[in-house]
Amino acid sequence: MSTVSPVQTSSDSYNEVPYPGAAFRNTHPCHLGMIAHLLNLHPTTPQRCRVLELGCSMGANLIPMAVGLPNSEFVGVDFAEKQIEVAQKSVDALGLQNVRVETKSILDIDDSFGTFDYIICHGVYSWVAPDVQEKILQIGAENLSENGIMCVSYNTYPGWHFRGVVREMMRYHTENIASPAQKVIQARGLMKFLEDHSRSKLEAYTTLLKEEAEMLAKSDNSYLYHEHLEEVNEPLYFHQFVKRVDQAGLRYLADAAFQTMIAQQFDDEAAEILRNAPLLRREQYMDFLRNRMFRSSLICHQSQSPNYNVDATNLLGLHVGLRNQLRTVSEQGETVVWENASGRMTTEFPLTSIFRRLSNSFPRLTRVDDLLSDTTDNRVRQTALDALLIGFVRGMFTLTLDPPDFALELNEKPKSSTYARFQASSGAAKVTNLMHIDCVLQPQQRFIIEHLDGSRTLDEVAELLHEECSNGRFKVSREGEDLAPDLEELKDICKTEAKRLAHFALFEE
Ligand SMILES: C[S@@+](CC[C@H](N)C(=O)[O-])C[C@H]1O[C@@H](n2cnc3c(N)ncnc32)[C@H](O)[C@@H]1O
Structure with missing residues (x-):
């Protein structure tokens, strides 16, 4: 028998309006492990690890991970049996032996599940009652292995104060409608009405409605229903979340969108002030500056000692690749100016050849150690590592830990994923x-x-x-x-x- 909490988004709502989900790269063990590795922790290799996903829906995130990492073990739970039925059908059709999906409430996870190197809880925390929220963090405290990393996402303030205006109006408009499908139709109708006819002395209000209407027009009905029409949706400030993490005996580690933690993304004056603030306050003030709406926080045990002064030598052991293909803006001998969607960078000898190698193997990722294997001069190695780290912080490069491989050159009888x-x-x-x-x-x-x-x-x-x-x-x-x-x-x-x-x-x- 699964446990039902007193104030609850019941599984009925997900059985009636299933949530198809998607693959979220920022929740992948190779990504979570990469951040832990950068911060000087010792994450378990994703190639041989145990992963638990809470609220896995139909397995759109968990199952492709299990396919790509066949020597690791994956467990997914969700209390909506119809969604788990779909997930199970996919597992069976793919003949996967390394993934188990279960119809189960998060409240029923116990010691019998064992410990996990990675625990993922994406798109769940803000949408469940307080006892389930508490249990999610308790699972982190009890079921995360010593070096384990947990990833929990949630709606956050101040951004959700604005989006919440739309949600409250939609909930008011649809409160007497029982059918989820009708609720969605009526909510979309209200949005159109507001967008077309709103009149306010506050220009920001009109802009807000227009932007939300545009975003929702592109979103599918299941997102609209579960985000805006469900009874529970509790955004919270980052500092409130961190306090709960602390109370659960855990430690906030980093943001899954690692680059958002870098103060240099703001103007010089703000960056200077932010840099001097302690990590947690800095992150909170950056949310204020960005009007942040959504966070994916990485959590670990309090016994872990991350080092936030990231040393470029920590890139050794990781794989690096370009986020988008590079274009050469100008080339004078070995002095090359490169550009991609994330910005520009100038390289000189001997960095230029390293960039050329990355560009030639795009989009494949190369182990940093292999990229530097021909570079014996320690000073050059350090310069190259520094450049790769700067490129990563600027969003030019992507880093990952022990990723699945893929083919760029096709053989006679190619095999798709x-x-x-x-x-x-x-x-x-x-x-x-x-x-x-x-x-x-x-x-x-x-x-x-x-x-x-x-x-x-x-x-x-x-x-x-x-x-x-x-x-x-x-x-x-x-x-x-x-x-x-x-x-x-x-x-x-x-x-x-x-x-x-x-x-x-x-x-x-
Ligand atoms: C908004 S969906 C997110 C699904 C998926 N993780 C994603 O991000 O695409 C929330 C999921 O959590 C599940 N869920 C909510 N409360 C739960 C509980 N108490 N126990 C297990 N699953 C729960 C729902 O059934 C649903 O599949």
Whole structure:
């Protein structure tokens, strides 16, 4: 029998309006472990670890992790049995032996679950009653291994004071409606009415409504329902959350969006003031400055001693890659100015060759130790490590701990990622790649991922596609326009698309 708390978002609401979820890269053990490693802790390698996800819904986050890390063990719990049924079907269809999903309340987690190196609780904490919130942190205290990292996300203030205005109006407008589907229709209607007709002397109010209306127009009904129409949604200030973490006998470690902790993201005057503030106050004031709405906090045991003066040598042991491909802005011998969506950086000899290597292997991640293996001069090594750390802080590079590998060069019979293939064959437009990022695919890309299962060549997939097109069962299109390619053209399309998909980390090594 599962326990039900007195004030509760019951499992009924999730059985009626399921929450499909998604892959959240910031909750992946390779990401959590990377942050712990940077801060001088000793996280368990994601390649051999135990992971627990609380409120795992249909497994969209947990299951691709389990596929990518076959030697690790994954446990997911959720009290909505319909969601767990879907998760179980995926586990069975994929034949996974390393993941267990259970219909269970968070309140019922006990010692029998054992300890975990990583505990994930994403999109749950703010939406449950106080006793469940307390239990979530208690699970951290009791079920997290000594070096373990827990990731808990929640809605936060001051940002939610603004978003909460919309929620309160929607709740008032729909309070007498029983059907969730009708509630959503009415809530969307109210938003449109407010956006079209609001009149206020306060310009900020009109802007707020417009921005929220735009955001909600792009959101699906399950998000709108569970975020704005559910009974419980308790945002809290960062400092309040940290106090609860402390009371549970745990320690706040870092933000999952690690770069948000860096004061240099503000102007010089603010950065100077923030830098002089203790860590927790600095983070709180940065939320005030950003009007932050959502946080994903990493937590560890109080016995852990993180070092926040990150030493660039801590990058050794991690993998590094570019967040987006680099472009050369100017090149004079070995002095090169590089640019990507995150900013500019100038390199000179010998850093330039390291950047070139990263650029050539994009989007693959390289072990930092291997990247520097030819560099024997200690001063040069240190300069390179410093540059990589600065690039990471600026968002140019991504760092990760022991990630799953993927293929950039396709062999004769390429094998698409097992999980993405499973999603594509279920007709999903969005698939999760081997870097745990969701990608939206065109129909012909889906077809290629579905059929490149390691048993066919690209030409054989093109022949299959040709057959489907000839029978009128499939249409190849580009930018919304239907094409009628012959077999040779389809072979070219398959080659080009497969190459592009390999760059989305969608093929196994
Ligand atoms: C908003 S959804 C988030 C799902 C997923 N973690 C994500 O972020 O996409 C909240 C999930 O927590 C589950 N949940 C809420 N209260 C729970 C409880 N007491 N025990 C177990 N699961 C719970 C719900 O069924 C739902 O799947």
